[in-house]
Amino acid sequence: MKTFPIGGIHPSDEKKWSKGSAVETMPLPDTVTIPLSQHIGAPAVAKVAKGDKVLTGQLIAEAASFMSANIHSPISGTVKSVDMLPNAQGLRQMMITIVREGDEWVEGIDRSTELVRECDLTPAEIIERIKNAGIVGMGGATFPTHVKLSVPAGKKAECLIINGVECEPYLTSDYRTMLEFGERLVVGTTILKRALGVEKAFIGVENNKPDAVAHLRELVASMGAEGVTVVPLKVRYPQGGEKQLIAAVTGRQVPPPPALPIDVGAVVCNASTTVAVYDAVQKNKPLIERVVTVTGKQVASPKNLLARMGTPISSLVAFAGGLPEGDVKVLNGGPMMGRAMVNPDAPVTKGCSGITVISGAEAHRVKESACIKCAKCVSACPMGLEPYFLSKLSRKKAWDVVEAHNVTDCIECGSCQYTCPAGLPLLDYIRLGKQTVMGIIRARAAKK
Amino acid sequence: MANKFFVSPSPHIHGAQSTQKIMADVIIALLPAFCVSVAVYGWGVLALMAISIASCVLFEYLIQKFFIKGECTVGNLSAVVTGLLLAFNLPLGIKWWIVVIGAFVAIAIAKMTFGGLGKNPFNPALVGRVFLLVAYPAQMTSFPAPTVEGFVDAYSGATPLAAAKAAAKKFAEHASEVADKAADAASGATAATAEAVKDFDYASVDFTGMLTGAMSGSVGEIATLALLLGFVYLLWQKVITWHIPVAVLGTMGVFAFVVALCKGGDASLLWSFPLFHLLAGGAVLGAVYMATDYSTSPMTVRGMVIYGIGIGVITMCIRLWGAYPEGMSFAILIMNSVVPLLNKYVKPKRFGVK
Numbered sequence: 001m002k003t004f005p006i007g008g009i010h011p012s013d014e015k016k017w018s019k020g021s022a023v024e025t026m027p028l029p030d031t032v033t034i035p036l037s038q039h040i041g042a043p044a045v046a047k048v049a050k051g052d053k054v055l056t057g058q059l060i061a062e063a064a065s066f067m068s069a070n071i072h073s074p075i076s077g078t079v080k081s082v083d084m085l086p087n088a089q090g091l092r093q094m095m096i097t098i099v100r101e102g103d104e105w106v107e108g109i110d111r112s113t114e115l116v117r118e119c120d121l122t123p124a125e126i127i128e129r130i131k132n133a134g135i136v137g138m139g140g141a142t143f144p145t146h147v148k149l150s151v152p153a154g155k156k157a158e159c160l161i162i163n164g165v166e167c168e169p170y171l172t173s174d175y176r177t178m179l180e181f182g183e184r185l186v187v188g189t190t191i192l193k194r195a196l197g198v199e200k201a202f203i204g205v206e207n208n209k210p211d212a213v214a215h216l217r218e219l220v221a222s223m224g225a226e227g228v229t230v231v232p233l234k235v236r237y238p239q240g241g242e243k244q245l246i247a248a249v250t251g252r253q254v255p256p257p258p259a260l261p262i263d264v265g266a267v268v269c270n271a272s273t274t275v276a277v278y279d280a281v282q283k284n285k286p287l288i289e290r291v292v293t294v295t296g297k298q299v300a301s302p303k304n305l306l307a308r309m310g311t312p313i314s315s316l317v318a319f320a321g322g323l324p325e326g327d328v329k330v331l332n333g334g335p336m337m338g339r340a341m342v343n344p345d346a347p348v349t350k351g352c353s354g355i356t357v358i359s360g361a362e363a364h365r366v367k368e369s370a371c372i373k374c375a376k377c378v379s380a381c382p383m384g385l386e387p388y389f390l391s392k393l394s395r396k397k398a399w400d401v402v403e404a405h406n407v408t409d410c411i412e413c414g415s416c417q418y419t420c421p422a423g424l425p426l427l428d429y430i431r432l433g434k435q436t437v438m439g440i441i442r443a444r445a446a447k448k
Numbered sequence: 449m450a451n452k453f454f455v456s457p458s459p460h461i462h463g464a465q466s467t468q469k470i471m472a473d474v475i476i477a478l479l480p481a482f483c484v485s486v487a488v489y490g491w492g493v494l495a496l497m498a499i500s501i502a503s504c505v506l507f508e509y510l511i512q513k514f515f516i517k518g519e520c521t522v523g524n525l526s527a528v529v530t531g532l533l534l535a536f537n538l539p540l541g542i543k544w545w546i547v548v549i550g551a552f553v554a555i556a557i558a559k560m561t562f563g564g565l566g567k568n569p570f571n572p573a574l575v576g577r578v579f580l581l582v583a584y585p586a587q588m589t590s591f592p593a594p595t596v597e598g599f600v601d602a603y604s605g606a607t608p609l610a611a612a613k614a615a616a617k618k619f620a621e622h623a624s625e626v627a628d629k630a631a632d633a634a635s636g637a638t639a640a641t642a643e644a645v646k647d648f649d650y651a652s653v654d655f656t657g658m659l660t661g662a663m664s665g666s667v668g669e670i671a672t673l674a675l676l677l678g679f680v681y682l683l684w685q686k687v688i689t690w691h692i693p694v695a696v697l698g699t700m701g702v703f704a705f706v707v708a709l710c711k712g713g714d715a716s717l718l719w720s721f722p723l724f725h726l727l728a729g730g731a732v733l734g735a736v737y738m739a740t741d742y743s744t745s746p747m748t749v750r751g752m753v754i755y756g757i758g759i760g761v762i763t764m765c766i767r768l769w770g771a772y773p774e775g776m777s778f779a780i781l782i783m784n785s786v787v788p789l790l791n792k793y794v795k796p797k798r799f800g801v802k
Contacts, residue, residue: 323451431457
């Protein structure tokens with residue numbers, strides 16, 4: 001079975017809690033808060049002001065530049081404020097607050113469930129629709145999709161890879177999406193293929209989801225999607241990392257930064273994003289809702305919820321039975337790369353694939369002791385780095401050495417820290433080193 | 449939501465490994481060899497281990513408490529492993545105070561002076577052992593012969609390596625004597641060679657005995673099969689990878705094979721000579737349990753292989769042409785000193801670079 005070339009770990013996948021729950025639609029929230037920055041790049045510019053009436057699907061904030069994304073109202077109602085509000089990490093961020101009045105959609109959005117297969121738009125038209133719909137990578141990275149699809153001059157896309165790996169433990173939103181919205185996914189894949197002008201598309205799925213692999217294979221065959229191959233991949237974290245997935249599927253390794261996947265001819269798009277692409281291109285529906293897994297060992301009824309953007313995360317957690325007693329860590333995302341939340345009332349955003357509740361002793365970090373030079377972090381690193389060394393030298397602020405040892409290659413997957421028997425916070429310091437070195441590199445470039 | 453929210457950067461889950469668990473796994477892996485040792489040598493082995501472990505743990509505890517003044521680290525079991533390995537490298541019947549001195553050198557000098565676990569450049573148990581070998585050569589090389597009933601004979605048996613070395617020396621002396629005689633008198637020399645002293649007969653060595661513990665040696669090195677069983681356990685538990693042990697033993701095997709080829713003579717030597725060297729003199733104990741010591745071995749796979757090859761070559765050179773019959777301890781310590789260099793120059797393969 002295919003997999004990526006170096007490193008990796010095998011954490012328990014913990015999918016069992018929520019994998020059996022079919023996607024349920026969340027009741028509409030009474031109030032939504034919509035951050036203007038839900039993507040990588042410049043924050044969107046608000047197009048509405050306090051007191052404005054908005055409809056569901058209406059553009060409320062516009063992409064500020066090419067590297068930015070549109071934002072649409074997920075409900076209909078009145079704009080209550082456009083103000084700085086705390087996000088999930090407690091940091092204040094510009095957000096539009098809308099109080100709901102009914103659910104009235106703007107005209108031109110096809111809300112029927114009928115599958116529209118045909119698409120004879122030109123690549124430029126497809127990319128334009130994706131851009132208008134404000135689609136960004138929904139696996140967590142939130143990179144604007146239209147930017148990814150706009151292949152720079154001189155580069156050539158050779159294959160499209162749909163990322164259905166979902167290697168993060170616990171999360172099942174992509175899995176449920178593949179099982180339940182498989183048709184839309186397959187059509188979305190052919191649309192993306194068309195947009196890129198490539199012959200081949202691969203749907204990479206980790207092999208702990210054999211039913212999803214079988215289902216998608218059946219659909220690809222029955223729907224006659226040409227050039228689309230479903231590729232089962234070995235269960236190994238971080239299989240779903242962009243560079244790891246490309247290497248697993250094509251055997252090509254993306255060179256170190258600043259090289260991009262397109263340099264090896266690959267464009268990767270997350271499975272849920274692909275479904276959103278279908279909705280945008282075929283149904284003219286902007287990205288205003290997404291599937292969010294709410295899960296955890298002690299969550300009463302783990303669920304996969306179809307929620308409108310801006311819905312308070314606390315209401316999703318309450319819908320799944322609430323938080324367990326005692327110490328908890330509530331994560332926006334999965335346990336390997338998710339971010340711990342301080343503000344449970346923060347909204348669902350485009351990159352929020354799941355809410356993982358870690359409870360009890362697991363909510364605490366393990367005790368730190370001396371490095372025993374076991375080299376487990378070195379063998380676990382999927383980028384071929386030396387985590388123990390980078391961490392130690394970042395701690396000592398030896399930025400030049402850290403840079404020389406390729407700290408900017410780090411994808412922050414956390415495999416090193418997961419595997420460390422001494423319980424060292426390796427990634428904390430590597431991240432610090434990476435951020436500092438990237439700052440130094442930017443400053444150096446600015447000077448020139 | 450009245451819960452207490454915990455916040456930290458990712459990752460938010462941790463694997464099952466801990467220093468203590470790794471050390472416990474090493475102890476478990478050493479248990480089969482320990483049992484064989486007790487069966488062969490009797491309960492004296494237990495006393496030897498107890499003294500060694502107790503002194504190692506005590507020295508670490510005292511130094512940590514009164515000199516380093518840090519948190520008590522005895523709980524991570526690393527001192528227990530050092531004590532156990534030191535005892536494995538000692539002959540039964542050695543005076544108890546010599547063991548305590550060895551433990552002191554291992555823990556106080558080789559480990560704690562550098563700051564404790566993970567910071568020592570040389571394998572503590574081996575430093576202790578080599579110190580004793582130099583300081584108390586007679587006591588360190590008088591091995592009781594194995595007795596199946598668990599009764600220790602007063603007779604001192606030679607280890608297979610020592611026997612081979614002595615035989616080889618005798619053979620070489622005799623050969624030169626014959627040559628001298630042949631030079632003196634042009635005739636009659638052929639008659640003398642008829643009753644020539646034979647070189648050590650490797651093919652007729654009791655290899656089954658060497659696998660199961662029926663040979664003379666340090667208490668832990670004799671039961672090769674039991675040590676290999678522990679190796680399998682360590683691999684299964686992912687405590688170590690195969691690279692260092694295989695590189696060490698593979699190099700020794702190939703080296704011995706080439707030497708056997710150069711020697712010419714009986715074809716049986718081609719298999720018996722390498723096999724003899726792999727089973728004798730704690731080769732497996734050294735390759736699997738001593739050379740793989742985390743803090744004194746390289747961090748990258750390629751580094752590990754280079755390090756293993758180095759140990760194999762040096763061991764064989766000492767065994768064949770050095771003054772000592774056994775070379776594993778020295779070879780590991782010599783290669784320990786190369787580890788910082790290997791860590792500096794042998795880097796892992798960077799993703800995306802050909």
